[in-house]
Amino acid sequence: MADDLHTFHSTSNQLPPPSERIPVLRWLKQNLFSSWFNAILTIVAGALIVVLIFGLAKWALGARWEVIPANLKILLVGTYPAEQMWRVWTSLYIIAFLLGLSSGLRSGLIRRISAAAGIASIVLAILPFPWVTRGWTFGVAFAVAVGFGMGYLGKKNRWFKRLEITCWVLSFPIGLVLLNGVGGFLPVIEGRNKWGFVLNLLGAMVGIGLSFPVGVSLALGRRSKLPAIRWVCTAYIELIRGVPLISLLFMASIMLQLLLPASVRPDLVIRAMMTITAFSAAYMAENVRGGLQAIPKGQYEAAYAVGLNGALTTVLIILPQALRAVIPAIVGQFISLFKDTTLFGFIAILELLNISRSILGNLEWRGTIFELYVFIGIIFWILCYSMSYISRRVEKSLGVGER
Amino acid sequence: MRKKVASSHAIPFWRDIRVLRVVSQILFVTVIAAGIWWLLNNLQTNLKTAGLNISFRFLNNTAGFPISEGLRYDPTNVNGYAFLVGVVNTIRVAVIGIVLATVIGTLVGIARLSNNWLLRKLAALYVETLRNIPLLVVLFFCYFAVMLTALPLVRDSIRLPGFVFLSRRGLYIPSLVPTGSFGTWAWYLIGGLVLATVVYFFRRVQLKRADRPGFPIVWAMPVLLLVVIAGWFLASGNPLSVDVPVLKRFNFEGGMWLSTPFVALVLGLSTYTGAYIAEIVRAGITAVSKGQTEAAKALGLRRTQVLRLVILPQALRVIIPPLTSQYLNLTKNSSLAILIGYYDLMNVATTIFNQTGRAVEMILLVMGSYLSMSLLTSVFMNYYNRRIKLLER
Numbered sequence: 001m002a003d004d005l006h007t008f009h010s011t012s013n014q015l016p017p018p019s020e021r022i023p024v025l026r027w028l029k030q031n032l033f034s035s036w037f038n039a040i041l042t043i044v045a046g047a048l049i050v051v052l053i054f055g056l057a058k059w060a061l062g063a064r065w066e067v068i069p070a071n072l073k074i075l076l077v078g079t080y081p082a083e084q085m086w087r088v089w090t091s092l093y094i095i096a097f098l099l100g101l102s103s104g105l106r107s108g109l110i111r112r113i114s115a116a117a118g119i120a121s122i123v124l125a126i127l128p129f130p131w132v133t134r135g136w137t138f139g140v141a142f143a144v145a146v147g148f149g150m151g152y153l154g155k156k157n158r159w160f161k162r163l164e165i166t167c168w169v170l171s172f173p174i175g176l177v178l179l180n181g182v183g184g185f186l187p188v189i190e191g192r193n194k195w196g197f198v199l200n201l202l203g204a205m206v207g208i209g210l211s212f213p214v215g216v217s218l219a220l221g222r223r224s225k226l227p228a229i230r231w232v233c234t235a236y237i238e239l240i241r242g243v244p245l246i247s248l249l250f251m252a253s254i255m256l257q258l259l260l261p262a263s264v265r266p267d268l269v270i271r272a273m274m275t276i277t278a279f280s281a282a283y284m285a286e287n288v289r290g291g292l293q294a295i296p297k298g299q300y301e302a303a304y305a306v307g308l309n310g311a312l313t314t315v316l317i318i319l320p321q322a323l324r325a326v327i328p329a330i331v332g333q334f335i336s337l338f339k340d341t342t343l344f345g346f347i348a349i350l351e352l353l354n355i356s357r358s359i360l361g362n363l364e365w366r367g368t369i370f371e372l373y374v375f376i377g378i379i380f381w382i383l384c385y386s387m388s389y390i391s392r393r394v395e396k397s398l399g400v401g402e403r
Numbered sequence: 404m405r406k407k408v409a410s411s412h413a414i415p416f417w418r419d420i421r422v423l424r425v426v427s428q429i430l431f432v433t434v435i436a437a438g439i440w441w442l443l444n445n446l447q448t449n450l451k452t453a454g455l456n457i458s459f460r461f462l463n464n465t466a467g468f469p470i471s472e473g474l475r476y477d478p479t480n481v482n483g484y485a486f487l488v489g490v491v492n493t494i495r496v497a498v499i500g501i502v503l504a505t506v507i508g509t510l511v512g513i514a515r516l517s518n519n520w521l522l523r524k525l526a527a528l529y530v531e532t533l534r535n536i537p538l539l540v541v542l543f544f545c546y547f548a549v550m551l552t553a554l555p556l557v558r559d560s561i562r563l564p565g566f567v568f569l570s571r572r573g574l575y576i577p578s579l580v581p582t583g584s585f586g587t588w589a590w591y592l593i594g595g596l597v598l599a600t601v602v603y604f605f606r607r608v609q610l611k612r613a614d615r616p617g618f619p620i621v622w623a624m625p626v627l628l629l630v631v632i633a634g635w636f637l638a639s640g641n642p643l644s645v646d647v648p649v650l651k652r653f654n655f656e657g658g659m660w661l662s663t664p665f666v667a668l669v670l671g672l673s674t675y676t677g678a679y680i681a682e683i684v685r686a687g688i689t690a691v692s693k694g695q696t697e698a699a700k701a702l703g704l705r706r707t708q709v710l711r712l713v714i715l716p717q718a719l720r721v722i723i724p725p726l727t728s729q730y731l732n733l734t735k736n737s738s739l740a741i742l743i744g745y746y747d748l749m750n751v752a753t754t755i756f757n758q759t760g761r762a763v764e765m766i767l768l769v770m771g772s773y774l775s776m777s778l779l780t781s782v783f784m785n786y787y788n789r790r791i792k793l794l795e796r
Binding site for chain 2: 031032034038041042045046048049225226227228229232239241242243244245246247250251254255257258259260261262335339340342343345346353367369370373376377380381384385388
């Protein structure tokens with residue numbers, strides 16, 4: 001017994017087990033040369049990587065990168081008049097400010113996002129763009145910082161948090177009005193279909209903002225107990241999912257004017273946004289339905305047992321669980337919606353990809369096709385990858401699949 | 404007395420769920436129907452003011468525009484036939500794209516699970532790059548940058564092994580041409596197919612009776628090959644001859660020509676969809692728990708047997724449904740062909756619309772074609788899915 005006690009006490013003197021240190025050579029052997037087949041794979045893959053890196057480096061060093069800064073304004077905002085550019089910047093500042101505000105009020109992921117936004121704008125401001133652009137870009141970091149300061153100071157005030165949500169909701173229409181202009185106050189800017197990358201961003205934001213609620217309603221409708229509602233929703237979802245987006249855009253560009261009275265002629269950009277919303281909502285509905293199906297029946301029964309009615313059960317019990325379960329699928333749909341905005345070019349909208357072709361038509365920039373497409377690819381890559389990264393973090397913080 | 408009590412407790416009709424259900428459905432259907440009626444009414448009015456009517460008779464008019472590839476066609480053919488050429492071209496791209504994307508996806512998906520660190524990272528790089536770039540950028544890159552800028556002109560074509568020539572004008576490959584004795588050999592081919600089918604079903608029944616796992620195709624395939632090869636020698640002279648593309652003054656002659664947009668489209672679609680399929684394959688294989696592999700090894704199965712008999716059947720169940728939707732996506736995405744000038748059904752339909760101004764009819768035709776293609780693919784894949792899914796007892 002005494003011995004046992006002794007050993008028990010002596011554990012505090014014991015050293016922790018040695019952490020496993022894998023020497024470089026053993027790591028190499030385990031991961032790269034564990035068998036002759038593996039060794040061949042390593043050599044082939046290594047050779048491929050070397051060829052890729054050398055080819056890329058050789059091309060990147062000889063490429064005419066000056067095409068990007070020279071046409072940056074055209075690519076990003078298209079024909080937006082230079083003297084009105086402050087409106088684009090201001091809408092960007094509103095978002096940056098709100099990001100900062102939220103990250104001051106809350107902690108966790110939102111702080112990383114706003115920090116990333118601030119750092120990115122500072123890095124961009126260091127790059128050799130014209131001085132005016134650099135000033136405006138640096139302003140983004142400033143807006144984030146101001147927002148953060150205000151949020152941090154007002155953290156204890158509950159009233160502040162409500163204000164924050166209201167601001168986020170309001171920021172969207174304000175931004176749209178700011179960009180487009182209102183009769184009387186701000187001059188309305190013509191040529192809305194030639195705004196370059198702004199159109200991709202706007203299309204994605206409007207599409208995401210609208211297709212999410214529509215998709216959720218469609219999913220609920222498809223699982224409704226009322227046959228008429230179920231059939232209509234199912235028919236809509238299957239019809240849209242069966243045809244390509246481009247055929248819907250074709251329809252929006254030529255047939256919508258036949259289906260609407262002669263007095264109603266929606267703007268081309270609005271038609272494109274309506275189309276992408278209608279398209280994406282059907283896919284969203286299927287993703288949400290997947291989540292709804294994963295909810296066990298007991299959840300409904302328990303909700304009814306505590307006296308909630310159908311609507312409250314759906315909103316308070318079912319949807320939070322269902323949506324949480326399908327975050328990756330929903331964000332995946334957001335990403336593909338954003339990528340699909342490049343198809344706007346099909347109906348004569350000069351978004352980023354389409355406007356790059358007009359640059360290639362310019363004699364001065366002939367042959368810079370690789371540079372432009374790589375630039376466009378990188379822009380999309382960064383934004384899409386951040387979206388999927390954020391979704392993974394959100395999923396983790398909500399603890400999906402851990403209970 | 405009793406009656407009175409009952410009536411005072413009866414639910415008023417505006418709170419009776421049975422009444423509400425019927426009323427809400429009637430309301431819903433009325434609103435939808437009214438909306439559709441309004442749209443159709445507008446359509447009719449607009450068509451009337453434009454002096455148009457809906458009729459498919461224009462499909463019998465001469466098309467008058469060229470289509471450079473696909474079925475045999477010339478501009479004097481009718482619109483309806485031109486549309487058919489477009490449909491066949493879409494199917495051609497979709498089938499070849501699906502096969503290539505599946506091969507790429509499977510290889511990359513397995514590579515992502517390899518125990519070779521370098522290969523794993525390389526596969527991850529491929530998947531993450533392609534999944535975060537719009538398909539149209541990939542297609543434009545393949546077509547305008549790779550095919551039309553980076554490749555040499557036709558007289559300096561890149562020669563690949565096996566008489567394959569790659570240049571800005573597309574891909575020239577050898578083709579098989581039937582000769583005089585093809586007719587005789589075709590009978591052997593049909594006979595071989597019939598015999599192989601009989602053997603296949605015989606073996607299937609036999610395996611089922613013995614309650615043994617196995618693939619009947621292992622017996623059927625050699626039978627088919629044996630008959631076909633025997634027929635090749637028994638028929639007088641070679642039934643098929645190889646037509647090799649040869650560079651003449653301005654272009655290649657002979658062989659089979661795959662146009663530049665076609666090659667770019669297949670390349671772009673299959674690499675892009677391949678990245679998605681790779682993720683599906685990876686998820687399917689990781690979904691099979693490790694215990695399954697360990698148990699199979701403990702039973703003494705060889706590595707290949709473990710993969711074939713234990714992992715694959717279980718992984719396929721997870722893989723097939725999302726794979727189906729990727730196949731459908733690829734088919735629908737092939738409509739982007741119009742933006743790089745390949746004559747698929749969307750492109751032909753747009754051309755016919757531009758020539759005839761028949762918007763409603765062309766949209767109905769396009770959507771009908773895509774819907775039926777989607778339906779056919781999903782019916783086939785659902786049938787396959789039902790065959791391999793878990794039989795729960």
